Structure formats: structure tokens, C-alpha cells
Amino acid sequence: MNARETRGYLLTFRCVNCGKHELFAKYAPEDIVTEAQIRGRIYQVTCTSCGWQGQACGMSAVHVSHIVKLEAKVAGQGN
Numbered sequence: 672m673n674a675r676e677t678r679g680y681l682l683t684f685r686c687v688n689c690g691k692h693e694l695f696a697k698y699a700p701e702d703i704v705t706e707a708q709i710r711g712r713i714y715q716v717t718c719t720s721c722g723w724q725g726q727a728c729g730m731s732a733v734h735v736s737h738i739v740k741l742e743a744k745v746a747g748q749g750n
């Protein structure tokens with residue numbers, strides 16, 4: 672079994688190009704961090720709707736969710 676645990680935070684931003692909340696950044700710290708620390712960082716983000724890429728500050732995130740999941744090794748994801 673090639674499953675591995677994925678922990679981290681998923682930040683959702685409003686896209687400055689298309690206006691949708693389709694801009695996501697993942698942050699997987701090695702240590703436990705506070706939400707204030709998460710929001711104080713700059714993230715490289717990509718819009719899943721229009722493809723816009725850029726940087727966004729955690730302060731402008733509309734939503735921060737905590738990820739804890741087991742991610743199996745999957746081939747051919749998407750399509």
C-alpha cells in the first residue's frame with residue numbers, strides 16, 4: 672500500500688481575474704502553526720476556474736480549512 676497521510680491547510684481566495692472563489696493554496700507546515708501565522712504568509716496560488724496564477728496574502732483568504740486525510744497513490748487523476 673502506498674498511502675500517505677496529508678496534513679495541512681487549504682486556503683481559499685477570491686480570484687482577482689474572474690471573481691470566483693476558485694483560488695486555492697495549500698500549506699503543509701512541519702510544525703503546528705496558528706491561524707494567525709497562516710494568514711501572515713504569502714502564497715503562490717492558481718485559479719482552478721480561469722487558470723490565473725499569482726501571489727496572495729493569507730490575510731485575504733475567504734476560508735481556511737484544515738486538511739487531514741490519507742491520500743492513496745492514484746494514477747491518472749483527472750479526466
Ligand SMILES: [Zn+2]
Pocket residue numbers: 686687688689690691693718719720721722723
Ligand atoms: Zn479565476
